[in-house]
Structure formats: C-alpha cells, structure tokens
Amino acid sequence: MMQRAISVGIGLVALVLSTACASTLSRPGPMVPERDVTRRDSVLTAGRGLVRLVFYIDQYGQKNGSLPPDLAPVLTSYERANEQIRDPWGRHVRFMPRGRSFELQSAGVDRRFDTADDIIVLGQLGRSIPCELRDEDRVLTYEDVAPRCSDLSDK
Numbered sequence: 001m002m003q004r005a006i007s008v009g010i011g012l013v014a015l016v017l018s019t020a021c022a023s024t025l026s027r028p029g030p031m032v033p034e035r036d037v038t039r040r041d042s043v044l045t046a047g048r049g050l051v052r053l054v055f056y057i058d059q060y061g062q063k064n065g066s067l068p069p070d071l072a073p074v075l076t077s078y079e080r081a082n083e084q085i086r087d088p089w090g091r092h093v094r095f096m097p098r099g100r101s102f103e104l105q106s107a108g109v110d111r112r113f114d115t116a117d118d119i120i121v122l123g124q125l126g127r128s129i130p131c132e133l134r135d136e137d138r139v140l141t142y143e144d145v146a147p148r149c150s151d152l153s154d155k
Contacts, residue, residue, distance in 0.1 A: 050121040
C-alpha cells in the first residue's frame with residue numbers, strides 16, 4: 001500500500017512538472033535561465049526562445065498577410081502585451097523584418113549586439129520553424145524537417 005502511495009505521489013509530481021514546462025514553452029515571454037546554469041545552457045535557452053518566437057511571428061504574419069514592424073503586435077495577439085522579449089542576459093531581443101524574411105537576434109553572453117557570441121535565428125513568412133539558427137558553436141538549417149528557405153539572401 002505504501003509503495004502504491006509513493007508511486008501515485010511521484011506520478012502527480014511528474015504530471016505537474018511536465019504541465020508547467022509545457023506551459024512555459026508554449027507561449028512567448030521572458031527567456032529566463034535557471035539558477036546555476038552554464039554558459040552553454042544559457043545559449044541553448046536563448047536559442048530555444050528565439051525558435052519559439054518564429055512560430056508566433058509566423059502565426060501573426062499568416063493571419064495578417066505580412067510580418068509585423070516589431071514584436072509588439074505579436075505579443076498583443078497572444079495576450080502578452082505588457083511583456084518585453086528578453087534573452088537570458090536581460091537584453092531585449094532584436095527583430096528585423098525584411099520583406100517576407102526576418103531575423104531575431106540575442107546579444108549573447110557579452111550583452112553586446114553584432115559580436116561573435118550573438119544568437120541569430122532567420123525566419124520566413126509561411127514557415128513556422130526557423131530557416132536557420134546560429135550561435136557561437138553551430139549553425140542549424142532544419143533541412144531534416146523542412147525544405148531549405150528560399151530567400152535567405154535578404155539578410
């Protein structure tokens with residue numbers, strides 16, 4: 001009987017934690033790292049947050065027929081109007097629309113834009129996953145899950 005109670009308790013804790021994680025990852029908001037994380041953990045957190053934003057930007061663009069001029073209408077659409085999108089180091093995320101393509105940029109660990117440690121995600125209207133993600137260690141093109149983006153030359 002005691003083992004069954006412990007099993008049920010552990011199951012409930014797992015359910016609560018998975019629900020909390022899913023809720024956090026399913027909407028835009030501040031990308032805040034956990035305590036005691038490494039530099040790489042923070043870079044990965046920033047990248048995941050930017051990738052998540054691609055989905056919301058594309059949803060907004062599909063609904064309205066074009067990319068927004070900035071992130072404010074995207075946040076308003078998802079009832080997050082009072083939030084600012086920040087990276088794990090507290091800096092605002094840059095959003096640069098270019099025709100049907102766009103770039104999201106985190107300043108990275110050094111908190112300065114346009115340096116080697118920036119985290120950059122390239123997106124395209126009509127595509128809910130990024131065209132490309134770049135950080136200081138890698139470049140991901142997502143070709144294994146979607147066709148290559150057509151007009152990355154807009155960057």
